[in-house]
Amino acid sequence: MTFLALTGWQVLLLCAATSLLVIWLFFLKLRYPRVSVASLLLWRRVLEDTQHRSLLERLRRLLSLLLTLTIALLIVLAFSQPNSDTLTGAPRNVVLILDTALSMAGATADGKTRWLHARARAQQIIESAGATDKFLLADTSGRISTRMTADREELLAALETMSPTAATMALPAVNPKVTWETIFISDGANWASLPAGVRLLSVFEPANNIAITGFNIDSSGPRSNARTAHVEITSYSSEPADVVLTLSNESTPIIRRALTIDVGKTLLATVNLSSELSGGIRAQIESIGDALALDDVAVDYVPPQREVQVTLVTSGNDYLETLLSLEPRVELRIIQPEMYRDESTVDIYVFDRFAPNTAPSQPALLFKPPGRAWLAGSDRNQALRAVVSGVTAWDESHPILKFVSFIDVDIRSARHLDFATEANIQIVAEAAQTPLIVTGESSPHWVMVNFDFEESDFSVRPGFPIFMKNVIAWFVGESLTLRRRVGMVEVPLQQASIKSLDGESVAAKTNLKSTWFECLEPGLFVASSGDASIHVAVNLSTYGISDLNRSMLAEQNSDATLNRRLLHRELWVYLLLISIVLITLEWWTYHRRITV
């Protein structure tokens, strides 16, 4: 037995001193209140009768002394905080980490989830720990981490607040100066390796899961007015599964299709949708024995489309004329540059190797324009020509380059312009520091393509029609739907307010460039900031999460406890409790004159 506050001989000395003090106090003659009586003759007779009634009564003074001495020694020992390895165990510092990856939400054969098993194990460990054991409870998302404490209630309360989340997974850092025993409870689905010395407790259990691993509505197909839903369904099941796919638009079913998917296969379902269709589209699969519900749902958003008045100002460009005339929503008018007049009835101007002297009142797409003052970085003095072999960098996040690929696009030459850094000017594509596509972000927008069709093969690439669609959509204010994964969702709008499609506000944080909000399950949101608004489709669509059987761990092991200790609290608590019981006993017996 050791004492945390005092050494052994100090405790012995203290006990001896306490015993002497108690005995001295016990025999110290207290002066009772004096009361005169006529005679003590009868009193003595009474006391003689009662005092010699039994052996216990003759010994009660001794009993009383022993009781008092025991109480005093128990209190002294309690204050010296003794510690017994046998009873309470040597003190340990335990870091208990729970894996809060979404794969932990996977169902198990008993109807629970991996997470519930993990939490039960953590609770078991905490409750079976010794009185002097201290815990630091943390999750892998970094959201919850307690202080190092022996307070079981605090730990269990923190455990209750944990749940699987889509946040980035990482093991918490601990103080290297302290000797820790690290226990990690996980299904092993998201961990390729773990630091050495970590004790792993597995809650892994094979599970059958069918997941939607991809979903989007494509409105840029060969028939431009058609919309096609692409649903990618993957089986992580050990047996073929019958799946029912349902697409619905604002709770109204659009289509319901029964599918069969083989073991380990991925199935791509394509569904043609009406061109009139717009709004939130929800894809859902149903299968028997599915282990994870989160990846059974996916959402996307189809913005409504309207007719656009486009005026092409060109001396002759077959590519542009053909492309724009084939666009069903575009009502095209072609004029010569000298016929150009700025008109408010036009929605979009497309200038081919021409630019007006003053900025038009409507958004404009310019292909290799001559230098003008309203165009940033223009070659007002002399155009420099740079020879480039291809696009080296482009901003995929910009609305006009959504789904546009510049890989293998050949550009023989482009104008080399020096751009002053301006807040509302953005270079969205460049080749060897030569700006290729520049956008004017302030209203009205403009897009300047800095190379000619004859100098590149961009116009014959599949991405060009998409580029044109994107530009038109951007000009008329139709934002493209952002597609994000569950977890912390970033929206490239400053100070944006986030609402679900139902109109419910979602708590969000903002920084200099974007707004962040947390989304733990698939859903559609609208981010609004000033005039701009973006629809955000949040889906799980993460292969690593849906594949519940991809684990580095074996199945559940049953040893979920620390070495079991006889006492669950520190020894001083029990000593103090016993002393309180004895004091109560002394009080009770004293008032009944059993003790003195």
Next chain:
Amino acid sequence: MAVTQDALFDGEFLKKLEYLRIVSKRMFGGHSKADRRTRQLGAGLEFADHRAYAPGDDFRRVDWRAYQRLEKLLLRLFEEEQDLPVYLFVDCSQSMTGGDPSKLTYARQVAAALSYIALAHLDRVTLTPYTDHLGREMASQRGKGQIFKVFKFLEQLTAGGETNAKRSFEKFCRSKRPRGVAVVISDFLDPYGFEASLNLLRYSHHDIFAVHVVHRSDAKPELRGDLELVDTELGTTLDIAASPALLSAYEKTFDEFCEHLAAYCARYRLGYVRTDTDVPFEDVILQVFRQKRFLA
């Protein structure tokens, strides 16, 4: 509390007292003529017997009617009526103090009343205080006129000292007093025991009445907690923890003590009266004493 006539008795009460007289179970010879029958023959009014005439006898006592019938000279004998010696022993030990009224005050009131009753019937009253020795007694008084002397004497009695009735009564018995009624007014809390002292009076052939004065604090002490009891006479102390059980045991012991005293008196045909100081004094004299056949 001073024992004065005004304090003790009003006129009505005195009248009632005059109708009472101390009952003696035996006949005792006194010194003076009075209205108590004695075994002696003399000049009383009550005819007792005849005896043969002897020369020198008073001719006036010859029963001439008997001579006429029997032709013998017979002398008529009459019972002598004398006074009754009444000895009132008042316990003046320290244990008689305390309480309101104190046991001593109560004892003095009882003694005064009994004295008045005795004096009213021409009995000879001797008041004797005692503690561990016999105190200065009041000389024998006779006649109602002496009652003020009795009051004055009782007023001067003070409590103090231990109780040792045996030693006190030894001295009394050695003084060869005429036999009479001996009334002992005491709490009988005698460390040497009451039996020895009463035996002494009994052996001296006095007609004994024990008047046991009891205060509420003796019978049912109202004590609580840890206490140091002090014996008022001896000054000795005793620590007790006054629990209900202990108090109950004490009350039981006290009752046993009273029963023991009563049983002793009954065994030897001694008069015994227990008077609680809570009981009004008049009730004790007019009712309790009469019920116990101490007064008639």
